[in-house]
Amino acid sequence: MSHALRYALIVSLGGFVFGFDASVISGVVGFTAIEFGLNEFQQGMVVSAPTLGAIIASFLAGSLADRFGRRTVLKLIAALYVVSAICSAFATTYFLLVLARFIGGLAFASLHIAPMYIAEVASARSRGRMVSINQLNIMLGFSAAYFANYLILQLSAGDLPWVVALGIDVHTWRWMLGIEIVPALMYLALLYTIPESPRWLLLNDREQEARGIFSRLMSRNEVEVQIACIRESVSEGRQAVLDAVRRLFGRPMRLVLVLGLIVGVSQQITGINAVYFYAPTIFEQSGVGTDAAFVQAVWVGIINIVFTLLAMALIDRLGRKPLMLIGLAGVVVSMAICAGSFSRASYELPENRAGEVFALTESEVLKPLVGVRFENDVAFKNALKQRLTQEEYLSHQSALMQLAIDVNAKLVLIGILGFVASFAFSLGPVMWVLLSEIFPNTIRGVAISCIGVANSAVSYVVQLAFPWELAHLGIVGTFSIYGGFALLGFVLVAWLLPETRGKTLEQLEKALGVKSASNVVAHDPQKNACAV
Template identity: 80%
Template sequence: MSQALRYALIVSLGGFVFGFDASVISGVVGFTAIEFGLSDFQQGMVVSAPTLGAILASFLAGPMADRFGRRSVLKLIAALYVISAICSALATTYTLLVFARFIGGLAFASLHIAPMYIAEVSPANTRGRMVSINQLNIMLGFSAAYFANFLILKLSASDLAWAVIMGVDSHTWRWMLGIEVIPALMYLLLLYFIPESPRWLLLNGRENEARNVFSRLMTQEAMNTQISCIQESVAQGRQSGLLAVRKLFSRPMRLVLVLGLIVGIAQQITGINAVYFYAPAIFEQSGIGTDAAFSQAVWVGVINILFTLLAMYLIDRVGRKPLMLAGLAGVVISMTMCAGSFSHATYQLPEEQRQQILQLDGGQKLEPLIGSRFQDDVAFKNAIKSLLNHNEYLNNQSALLQMSIKVDAKMVLVGILGFVASFAFSLGPVMWVLLSEIFPNTLRGVAISCIGVANSAVSYVVQLAFPWELAHLGIVSTFSIYGGFAVLGFILVAWLLPETKGKTLEHLEKDFGVKKEGANSAGSVLISSSRNPLSESAR
């Protein structure tokens, strides 16, 4: 195993912890909604609180990585994951749970720093695959969380003596959150076995240390060539603070910044985190019941892994842009399938299950609705809400949907899994590869932070709004919105995005014409790009 691969595997373990932390809430939110009596907005806050923390972390991640080093910031991130997992599992109120989840969100800065580190230690011809290891670990984390939630749910319903003694039955959601401590601690310990990024060392005038790291990664000749290229790219001086931000938004950087924003926003606005973080709730909408919803969520994790592996195989062969276009097209098709399936659904509390309905908590109040037929989920849920109090509705929502809905559940499952597959081999891994490639060495930290803020802000809105959208717009409109944004993303990517595979970071910097702020070459690239985004220098 090469040293670069070894370092990438260790650093990308943060992706696993992120994936676990982010998606474990999909199994928790239903339990906490009942235990704390949460409203739609409060449920959205429990799910989206980490992303709110990630917005703040995005402001700080790049500058801190530039100031203190990639490795030091990654260690802080790992420690935050450990603290968040412990505090979340022990939370006694809604407010404490949101705060603990917010702390975990500060650690989501690993999404920006890990790809940056991996790109800076990887050879150009394998950089796409190496950076994609982080995305693969994210998917593994997602899958592990879905599987752990399903296993803990089964244990909570069993009569195993040790499970009862450990309180799995009475503290199910706390076990789901607390188990994250194990991978988070492993991540923190392993980070002590990687070196600092050699490019960061050169940026900070520590050439001997940089040479020592590079000597583990490549031959002497390749090292000398690489160091010369890096020193040439940073000869204009290190950019920091407001000066770096100012230069990032300057005219020569405009095209690159727009490209980064398009890719960063497209990754989230198409609704992927609504699917990841509310997977059981979405499957419950098709009437399959809680246990089946959790088991189908496991399939989301499996599909994630398989198609992320496919992306890793293709990204340095086919290129970044073809994967992005194929993935966005897949999102459009998948969301159309889901929206179309639910648009033909009907909702009716069946007369033959009258006794089961009346035996539910508050079920006597529902007698006037038995036999009534509804054509959409919003009208059906509003009718139930008008008769039950908030806690009764939360306790009975899944059972009532399972009894009443008639929909092609298999088509919904295919649509959701198709959506996940489309994301996993395109938007998921490709975005982080592109962001680690298109920005120059001197601005990479602050640039990724700025794009990360936009990415996290859109993710936060998507997660926070999803329960409200289900309650007020309905599942058909919600999926249609995601599909519409995917169409827009497809058009912009097809029009503007160049190909970057197979080039060193320093060569890409020259290709994009961002080496010197006032250089004529920069202006010419931008001018030609406005006429034809795939100019010769970007191809």
């Protein structure tokens, strides 16, 4: 195994911990809603609190990485994941749970720093695949969380002595959150085995250390060429944060900034984190029941892995732009399938199953609704809320939905899995590759932080608003909004995004920082001596 690949695998474990931390809440939110009596806004806060922390971390991550080094910041991030996992598992109130999740969100800065580090140790010809390892680990983390949630849910329903002794049957959601401690500790330990980024060392006048690291990554002749190219690109030296921000927002960088914002915002505004973080909730809307919803959430994780691997195999062959266009088109089609399926659904508590309805609530409070047909989910849920207490509604919503809904659940599943596949094939891995490529060495940290803030802010709004959207706009309106934004993203990417495949970071800096997008496409990397 090459040194570059080993370093990339270790650093990208942060992606695994992020994926686990972010998606484990999909199985937790229902339990905490019942235990703490949460309304739609509070449920949204439990889910989105990490992303609020990520917004703050995004302001600081790049500048801290430029000031103290990529590896140092990654160690701090790993420690935050450990603290968050412990505090989340032992949270005794809604406020403490949100606070613990918020602390974990500060560690989401790994999404920006890990691709930066990997891009700075990888060669131009393999950079796309190497940076995509981080996205693959995110998908593995998502999948591991879905599987762990399902496994713990099944264990909690049994009566095995060791399950009872450990309290899994009583503290199910706490075990779901607490198990993250294991990968977080592993990540922190392994970060002590990697070197600092050689490009960062050169930027900070530590050439001898940089030479030593580059010698592990490439031949002696390539080391000299690479160092000469990096010297040229960082000849201005490290810039103060305000100077870097001014340069980022200056006229020469306008195209690059717009491209970064288009890709960064498109990744989140199409609703992927609503699907990831509320997967069981979404599947429950199709009437499959809680256990089946958790099983289908596992399929989300499997599809993630398969299509992320496919993207990794093709990103350095087809290029970044084709994958983005294919993925965005897939999101549009998938959301149309989901919205169309639910638009034809109806909701009616059947008279021949009235006994089951009354058994759920241990009363006949829902008797006036039996046999009444509702044409959309919002009307049905509002009718339930009028006759049930908040606790009763949260406890029985899934079972009542399963009894009432008439929808093509298989078509809904196809739409959701198609959406996940489209994202994993494009927006997921390609965004981080592009952001690690298009910004100049001297302001890369600050630039990725700025785009990260926009990315995290959009993600936060999507997660926070999703329970409210389901309650007030309905699932058809919610999915239609996501599909509309995907269509807009497709148009902008097709119009503005150039291809960056096969070019070194220094080549892209010259081409994108000074020239137009058309020059980037026409640029011949073979004519530039600065190829890694």
